[in-house]
Structures are given as structure tokens and as C-alpha cells.
Amino acid sequence: MRRTLATILVASTATAALGVSVAPSPAKPGPQPPPKVPTATGYGGAVSSVDPDATAIGLDVLRRGGNAVDAAVATAAALGVTEPYSAGMGGGGYLVHYDARSRRVTTIDGRETAPAAMRSDAFIDPATGAPYRFTPDLVTSGVSVGVPGTPATWETALRRWGSLSLSQALRPAARLTQRGFVVDPTFALQTKENAERFRTFTSSSDLFLADGVPAVGSTFRNPDLARTYRQLGAQGTSWLYRGSLGAEVAATVQAPPLSGDTDLPVPVGDMTRADLARYRALVQAPTRVGYRGLDVFGMAPSSSGGTTVGESLNILEQSDLSAMTTEQALHHYLEASALAFADRGRYVGDPAFVDVPTRDLLDDVYAKERACEIDPAAAAPKPVPAGDVRSYDGVCDAPATEEVQPDTRGMSTTHLTTADRWGNVVSYTLTIEQTGGSGIVVPGRGFLLNNELTDFSTVYDPADPNRIQPGKRPRSSMSPTIVLEDGRPVLALGSPGGSTIITTVLQVLVNRLDLGMSLPAAVAAPRASQRNTANVTAEQAFLDAYAATLTSLGHRFAVAGPPGSSASEIGAVAAIELGPRGRMTAVAEPTRRGGGAAGVVRPTLGR
Numbered sequence: 001m002r003r004t005l006a007t008i009l010v011a012s013t014a015t016a017a018l019g020v021s022v023a024p025s026p027a028k029p030g031p032q033p034p035p036k037v038p039t040a041t042g043y044g045g046a047v048s049s050v051d052p053d054a055t056a057i058g059l060d061v062l063r064r065g066g067n068a069v070d071a072a073v074a075t076a077a078a079l080g081v082t083e084p085y086s087a088g089m090g091g092g093g094y095l096v097h098y099d100a101r102s103r104r105v106t107t108i109d110g111r112e113t114a115p116a117a118m119r120s121d122a123f124i125d126p127a128t129g130a131p132y133r134f135t136p137d138l139v140t141s142g143v144s145v146g147v148p149g150t151p152a153t154w155e156t157a158l159r160r161w162g163s164l165s166l167s168q169a170l171r172p173a174a175r176l177t178q179r180g181f182v183v184d185p186t187f188a189l190q191t192k193e194n195a196e197r198f199r200t201f202t203s204s205s206d207l208f209l210a211d212g213v214p215a216v217g218s219t220f221r222n223p224d225l226a227r228t229y230r231q232l233g234a235q236g237t238s239w240l241y242r243g244s245l246g247a248e249v250a251a252t253v254q255a256p257p258l259s260g261d262t263d264l265p266v267p268v269g270d271m272t273r274a275d276l277a278r279y280r281a282l283v284q285a286p287t288r289v290g291y292r293g294l295d296v297f298g299m300a301p302s303s304s305g306g307t308t309v310g311e312s313l314n315i316l317e318q319s320d321l322s323a324m325t326t327e328q329a330l331h332h333y334l335e336a337s338a339l340a341f342a343d344r345g346r347y348v349g350d351p352a353f354v355d356v357p358t359r360d361l362l363d364d365v366y367a368k369e370r371a372c373e374i375d376p377a378a379a380a381p382k383p384v385p386a387g388d389v390r391s392y393d394g395v396c397d398a399p400a401t402e403e404v405q406p407d408t409r410g411m412s413t414t415h416l417t418t419a420d421r422w423g424n425v426v427s428y429t430l431t432i433e434q435t436g437g438s439g440i441v442v443p444g445r446g447f448l449l450n451n452e453l454t455d456f457s458t459v460y461d462p463a464d465p466n467r468i469q470p471g472k473r474p475r476s477s478m479s480p481t482i483v484l485e486d487g488r489p490v491l492a493l494g495s496p497g498g499s500t501i502i503t504t505v506l507q508v509l510v511n512r513l514d515l516g517m518s519l520p521a522a523v524a525a526p527r528a529s530q531r532n533t534a535n536v537t538a539e540q541a542f543l544d545a546y547a548a549t550l551t552s553l554g555h556r557f558a559v560a561g562p563p564g565s566s567a568s569e570i571g572a573v574a575a576i577e578l579g580p581r582g583r584m585t586a587v588a589e590p591t592r593r594g595g596g597a598a599g600v601v602r603p604t605l606g607r
């Protein structure tokens, strides 16, 4: 049965259309945070992100005639100011773009790369012969820093599709960081949680701990970053990739500015200017799967986002979830994602280095065979084995191969979604990996370096597609997604959250497309993440609602993080739904991470 999103949208418009737009800052002395609203409906363009200042900047770009790509870069640069521990020019990310004129979806892989001199045993402590303690030792290091891809992503996106220059797109963020933003509880908490790591480096403690942990409500300024953005705008990214900023980055990775105030070991890295000069953001085709009459586009490897979300959807399409009880549908969702994660672990890595069977993983026949593993009445013991992409025929009973190790790391990153009045859409996830990245600020430049290389497997195994190799991109889970119906975008979304990114995007799609929820309800709904581990990680609200029934089917649960901590939440979605006649509904989190910020250029309701 074909159920179009437009049909579903009409049914749920009443709950979806409650929002208002982000208003400009009131005229009071000193910076004030714009109001945060989780849902905004209207016309003329939309932005959704985790942060009200960043969303306001993106909307302003759209109001002044910028397009979705201009707004995405300006919003991302602003997130580098207000969310410096999640994203910024020292990191990488993946951008998915729908071009209204050509009706094509194209992606940019702006993932960080390993230096040419990176050794396969880089994460083994030579003193002990055993792997470094992951947190805080390995993550706080030069050896974990990959060549940043974010500046190249911004420049590539603007050159191909933007109407602003890099300098124009960075200007609002430069002004924001010069003027300062109001410290919210999340920023204060993240600074506190990273204090030991920041204290390890003179540059980081000077920037983030100058007067101790910044107080909630105080103004945080970063004039170094303002200068950096201005110079990057003026000189272009060759300042980083072939110029003096690159030399500073390489020197910082090779000899981080140690304060001597902590005992962290800080293994150094081997990044050189030549590594920076070799870096390219890659413009490449998206993944695509058909799902219930819609086309779902995502990020191809080096991210595992597109293949894992796509394979899960293909498996789920073998069943009519909309005819099931919510618990039955969730059972299928959990089982499908476990199967897709088994294949992710077995097959997905950087395609420049390993042969990734992307076509097989997204083949409906393969999915049909994988779906045989789902018992509607009982959860399979986890971990489930990977399937065999070399031989499948869609018939049940196929032999399985070996088991895979689950991947459970990571909980930071940020996502933004933009749409413009011409129908262009951007779905963009960017990160510096860990909250606080490597903990190392480039001295005098105001931004943190990533620790993305810890996304490689720690211990070298020649059969592992995600093993360390020089010049390689570590496997990501980032899943920026755009859904089309009859060639036009109807939904775009993404999330942070390490490997839970995949399940968060999948769960919101299932909530919206199969379970009849409005987009705001689909985003707000309690989350659970099955990444082929013995226990499903779930938010407390999910356990309260569904654990009894799902446990009776054999699922085992672990509550996500300690209550009240940021780890108790899974993901932070930013999404936009595009309805008929240019109507847009921007949706951010109502409560997770303190709530996100959605806005539209011309709101339907409100002011």
C-alpha cells in the first residue's frame, strides 16, 4: 500500500502546526538569548538546530535572500560559537543537499582523515603494550586528531550551491562570538565535565576556564574565534590547508601546549602540513532506498549512516508496521536495527580503503533475507551475526557468518536542517567527536581540535573494515537524511549521539511514516537504541511505556545514563517537514539537551 507523506501530514496537521517563529533579540543592554521554540510552522524558509542564536542567524540569512546552503554554513559557524564542544572548524561532518533546480540529492563527505604517518598501533600505550584508557587518556591527545574537514565542507558547499562567499557566511558568527552569548546550563555543565581535560592545555584553560567554569547567565566571548573566522573568510580555506593556520594546527597536534597541571598522558600525533594539503571534502552520491513509496537519501560511506538506516528501513518494509500495535512495531524496529548494525560492523569502513558492499547492503532482496531473522513473537539473542553479502537470494534459511562486536561509544555532535523558499534543503551533521573533542584549543585561534580518529577500532585487526590506516577516514554514524516524495523533499532530519544517531533517525522515521505521529510527536517520543548489543539502551520514559511488553518478547534493557544527566537522553533531532504549497514545519527537541530552536521565515501563527 502506498501512503504518501502528504496524506499523513493532512491527518496530523492539527498537532504539527502549533509553533511560532524565533523572534529577534529584545533591545536590552548586553547579549540576550533569542527565545527557544521547538516547533515553528510557516513559509519562506526554515531552520532547525539545537541552539537559538544559531537558528536565528540561519533565519536571518534566509530573510536577506540567502539560500539553504548559505543558511546552513552560517548556522554551522554559529554552532561553532555557542556549541564549541560539539562542533566547529576543528572537526568534520556530512552534508546532504537537495537542489530544487536539478531535483538532485548530492552529499559532501567532510570527514576527518588520519595522517600519513599514523601507525596501526597508534592507540596502544608503548609503556604498557595495552590500549590507552579510552576516556580521558586517548580522547585527550594529538594522536586522536584527524585533519579537519569542516572548513573544506563549508567552502565546497558554498562554491557549488551557495550565493554567499565564505567571508559573508562567516560574518554573523564572527559578530556573535565577538559580542558573546549567554551561558546556558548545558554549556556550563559541559565545561565542568571537561575541566580536567581543558586544564591540561594552557590554550584551552585560558579560553574556557579563564575565571573557572563560566556561570549560567554570564556572557561568554571568544574574540580569538572572531578573528579566526574573519581571517578564514578573507583568505579562504587555503589558510588552513596550505597556509600558516595549517602549520599551527600541525604543530599543536605534534606538541600540544601542556600546562603541567594534570597527569593525563596526552599521546602526541603525527599530523603534518602535507596531510592538511592532501585533504579534500568529497562530493559524492547519496545512498537511496525506497520506503513505502518515498525515497530516503542518506550519507554513503565513510559514514555508516546511510547504509545502516537504509538497510533497517528495507528490512522493516517487509512488514506492515502501521497495522501493528506500537509494541509490535517497536519490536520490529529493535530487531531490524540489530541486524543492520551487525552488517555495519562487518562491512562498513572508508570505501577508499576497503571494499564496502553498499549496493548489497541496500538491496531489497538482501533485506528480505535479513528480515527472515525477525521472529514476530521473540527477540533474537544479541549480538546477532552479520549476513552474507556474497550470497543471498531473499529466501529464508540463509546461513549466517560471524558475530560482530557492538559499538557503543560517543554522545556529542550537532545537527542542523535548513530549507529555503526555492525548495532547496540541507541536512547537515557536524562534530568534533567527543564533547570537547581532543580538549586541545589551537593557541590563539579560539577553536578546539577534534578527536575523531578514536572512531577507528582501537585494536588493529586486518579483517576489520574500520581498522586504522594512514590517510583513511574513520567510520562514522552520522546520518543526515532527506526524504523525497515524487522527486520533491518532504522531510529532512538528523541527530547527534554517536552510534545512536542511526537508531534515532530510524526511530523518528518509523514514528512519522509508520506510526502516524506528527513530526513534533515523532521527535518528542521516548527513544530506545538497539545496536546489536545484549541490552537495548533506552530512555526512562521508553522503559515506563513499553518495557513490560517488550521484555516479555525477550528484549533486555539498560537505562540510558544516570537520571538527570545528559547521557540519560538519546539524540537531539533537528528536522524540517515540507508540506504542500511551500508550507514548512521546523521541529527541534522540546526538552532533550535543554530544548532546541526551530524557526521559519514567515510564521503561520504568532507574531
Ligand code: GLU
Binding pocket: 409, 410, 411, 412, 413, 431, 433, 434, 452, 455, 475, 476, 477, 478, 496, 497, 498, 499, 501
Ligand atoms: N564521531 C561520531 C561519528 O561520527 C559522532 C560523535 C557523536 O555523535 O558522539 O559517528
